[in-house]
Amino acid sequence: xxxxxxxxxxxxxxxxxxxxxxxxxxxxxxxxxxxxxxxxxxxxxxxxxxxxxxxxxxxxxxxxxxxxxxxxxxxxxxxxxxxxxxxxxxxxxxxxxxxxxxxxxxxxxxxxxxxxxxxxxxxxxxxxxxxxxxxxxxxxxxxxxxxxxxxxxxxxxxxxxxxxxxxxxxxxxxxxxxxxxxxxxxxxxxxxxxx
Numbered sequence: 001x002x003x004x005x006x007x008x009x010x011x012x013x014x015x016x017x018x019x020x021x022x023x024x025x026x027x028x029x030x031x032x033x034x035x036x037x038x039x040x041x042x043x044x045x046x047x048x049x050x051x052x053x054x055x056x057x058x059x060x061x062x063x064x065x066x067x068x069x070x071x072x073x074x075x076x077x078x079x080x081x082x083x084x085x086x087x088x089x090x091x092x093x094x095x096x097x098x099x100x101x102x103x104x105x106x107x108x109x110x111x112x113x114x115x116x117x118x119x120x121x122x123x124x125x126x127x128x129x130x131x132x133x134x135x136x137x138x139x140x141x142x143x144x145x146x147x148x149x150x151x152x153x154x155x156x157x158x159x160x161x162x163x164x165x166x167x168x169x170x171x172x173x174x175x176x177x178x179x180x181x182x183x184x185x186x187x188x189x190x191x192x193x194x195x
Contacts, residue, residue, distance in 0.1 A: 001022075001023065001026050003031055004026045004029050004031070004106060006052070006054050006078070006106065007029065007052045007054075007106040008022050008025065008026065010052065010078060011025070011123070011126055014125070014126045014129050014130070015122040015123065015125050015126045016122070017120070017122060021120050021122070024116070024119065024120065025116055025120065025123070028108055028109075028112040028113070028115070028116050029106050029107070029108055030106070030107050030108075031054075031104065031105070031106055031107075032049075032051075032104070032105045032106075032107050033102075033103070033104055033105075034056065034099040034102070034103045034104070034105060035099065035102055036099055036100065036101050036102050036103075037098060037099065038098070038099050039096055039097060039098050039099075040058070040097050040098075040099070040105070041060075041082070041083045041086070041093050041095055041096065041097035042093060042096055043062075043063075043092065043093050043094055043095065043096065044092050044093065045092060045093055046086055046090055046091065046092055046093065047082055047083040047086035047087040047093045047110075048087075048109055048110060049082065049087075049107040049108065049109055049110070050080060050082045050087060050107065050108055050110070050113060051075075051080065051081050051082055051097075051105040051106070051107045052078075052079075052080050052105060052106045052107070053075050053076060053077055053078065053079050053080070053081065053103065053104075053105060054077065054103075054104040054105060054106055055077060055103055055104040056076070056077070056099060056100070056101045056102060056103020056104060056105075057074065057075070057076045057099070057100040057101045057103065057164070057167045057168060058074065058075045058076075058081050058097055058098065058099055058100060058103065059071055059073070059074055059097070059098050059100055059168065059172050060072050060073040060074075060075075060081060060083070060095050060096070060097045061095065061096055061098070061172070061175065062094055062095050062096070063096070069171075069175055070175055071172050071173075071175040071176040072095065072176075073176075074161075074164050074168060074172075074176065076163065076164055076167065080130070081097055082097070083095040083097065087110055090110060100167065100168055100169070100172070101167070144156060145178055150177065150178070150179050150183065150187065151187055151190075153177050153178065154177055154184070154187050157173075157176075157177060170184055170185070
């Protein structure tokens, strides 16, 4: 149980669980160690787990028909990551989810999550809160992409997520922000010359 405390404590920020509920939830969780550059999800295979990052960093991305990578998400400690469409509908994934560092995850299988949600109704509230926050974040990101310049998007990301920016490769950050690595280099050069 001690190794599972990070995710139990995370969930407890949103809902009050009894000790029995925490122990029951823990019985459905597993710890997974992942090496840098290892994939936990790949296109064509059904995503089986929702993953909470205890240690490390991940990137979720897709590759278009021309072979270009498009980064959709990052996850570091205390964040969740999955191919949610694949997980929820139990259909083949469209995303790659890759470890950017040696990492430790706490995972719950799709079938086990469905069981535990039925057995501990408070966890439905937790899922609702997390889903609402995720939807709001995705909407803000879309609005930012539609209304802000590349430089403004970079500034916004650096102000909110400088820790992530320092841990992910430049090409992945550029892809997430919607431009090339070369353009990101130019933005950074302009910023450092103004300093």
